[in-house]
Amino acid sequence: EPEVTQTPSHQVTQMGQEVILRCVPISNHLYFYWYRQILGQKVEFLVSFYNNEISEKSEIFDDQFSVERPDGSNFTLKIRSTKLEDSAMYFCASITRDRGIGSQETQYFGPGTRLLVL
Amino acid sequence: GDSVTQMEGPVTLSEEAFLTINCTYTATGYPSLFWYVQYPGEGLQLLLKATKADDKGSNKGFEATYRKETTSFHLEKGSVQVSDSAVYFCALSLYSSASKIIFGSGTRLSIRP
Numbered sequence: 762e763p764e765v766t767q768t769p770s771h772q773v774t775q776m777g778q779e780v781i782l783r784c785v786p787i788s789n790h791l792y793f794y795w796y797r798q799i800l801g802q803k804v805e806f807l808v809s810f811y812n813n814e815i816s817e818k819s820e821i822f823d824d825q826f827s828v829e830r831p832d833g834s835n836f837t838l839k840i841r842s843t844k845l846e847d848s849a850m851y852f853c854a855s856i857t858r859d860r861g862i863g864s865q866e867t868q869y870f871g872p873g874t875r876l877l878v879l
Numbered sequence: 880g881d882s883v884t885q886m887e888g889p890v891t892l893s894e895e896a897f898l899t900i901n902c903t904y905t906a907t908g909y910p911s912l913f914w915y916v917q918y919p920g921e922g923l924q925l926l927l928k929a930t931k932a933d934d935k936g937s938n939k940g941f942e943a944t945y946r947k948e949t950t951s952f953h954l955e956k957g958s959v960q961v962s963d964s965a966v967y968f969c970a971l972s973l974y975s976s977a978s979k980i981i982f983g984s985g986t987r988l989s990i991r992p
Contacts, residue, residue, distance in 0.1 A: 792978060804968065804982040817979060852923060856978060868980055872922040
């Protein structure tokens with residue numbers, strides 16, 4: 762069964778450093794997402810991406826964050842200058858997008874990257 | 880705004896007990912509803928879903944029915960196992976909002992042998 766993959770599985774970085782989290786969505790999917798989960802808290806939407814541009818972003822997704830699909834397979838989340846509060850599990854997800862009301866879309870999540878900012 | 884509210888945990892049950900985890904939602908449109916499960920140290924897995932009113936999603940013995948009149952999507956299982964110990968997230972998505980998923984706060988379930 763096709764799956765979303767993410768690398769690295771764990772990353773430790775110093776505050777102020779840039780990090781890039783990588784995701785390979787399922788190959789025929791068109792919409793891509795990043796979510797984060799601070800330890801012990803709910804999963805929060807960060808950003809959605811379609812047709813090489815951001816579709817929607819949350820208040821969390823400020824100027825320190827950016828996303829990119831540099832080639833036909835990877836989807837990246839960059840944090841320019843990490844803060845302690847960026848420590849979280851980051852999940853990538855993707856869907857196809859069946860048109861029509863009540864479409865059967867299902868988001869498939871990757872296993873996550875656990876980011877620790879020291 | 881759109882939101883999901885689910886019962887707070889942790890919930891601790893004995894093996895073979897009946898499980899209910901309550902979930903209600905608020906949405907401006909016609910959401911799809913989901914239950915995701917997160918096993919210790921792992922990512923999010925879709926457990927079941929329902930895309931319209933009165934639909935019943937089911938998987939691995941778990942069931943949930945989309946109740947529009949009560950805006951609920953309660954998760955049930957007739958006989959839980961130790962392997963069901965995990966965190967369960969109720970969630971919704973709206974086609975009109977780029978299908979982002981809005982999650983509830985999660986309910987930690989622990990099953991005693």
